[in-house]
Amino acid sequence: MKTKIAAIGENDIMLIFKAIGVDVFPVSEVDEAAVKIKHLAAEGYGIIFVTETIAAKLDFIIKEYSDKFLPSIVVIPGLGKRNDYAIQRLRSAIIKAVGVDVITEQ
Numbered sequence: 861m862k863t864k865i866a867a868i869g870e871n872d873i874m875l876i877f878k879a880i881g882v883d884v885f886p887v888s889e890v891d892e893a894a895v896k897i898k899h900l901a902a903e904g905y906g907i908i909f910v911t912e913t914i915a916a917k918l919d920f921i922i923k924e925y926s927d928k929f930l931p932s933i934v935v936i937p938g939l940g941k942r943n944d945y946a947i948q949r950l951r952s953a954i955i956k957a958v959g960v961d962v963i964t965e966q
Contacts, residue, residue: 863907864883864903864906865882865883865905865906865907865908865909866882866883866884866900866905866909867882867883867885867909867910868885868886868893868897868900868908868909868910868911869886869887869893869909869911869913869914869936869938870886870911870914870938870939871886871888872939873911873936873938873939874886877909882909885900890917890918893910893917893918894918894921897910897918897921898921900931901925901931905931906930906931906932907931907934908931908932908933909934909935910922910933910934910935910936911935911936911937911938912935912936912937912938912944913938914938915949922935922949935949935950
């Protein structure tokens with residue numbers, strides 16, 4: 861079975877994903893991204909990459925899918941200013957998986 865992979869975010873970073881064969885969906889509005897994530901999940905996409913600037917504003921949707929097997933929503937840093945949302949989500953996933961915060965800052 862082939863897993864469908866999508867990327868949602870700002871147009872600039874979508875070019876990188878397009879170059880490697882991922883289905884890209886550039887968005888500029890948060891509402892548009894929310895609708896697109898739900899649509900892609902319903903279409904059976906297994907992995908959905910979302911840039912952190914968009915994802916930070918859609919935390920409620922990302923959490924909705926976090927307990928489901930598919931799709932796996934992966935938050936990635938964008939090309940703009942970083943807000944550490946991607947790191948926070950990764951830290952949360954690791955704590956959930958192993959029970960310990962292995963990314964603690966010293």
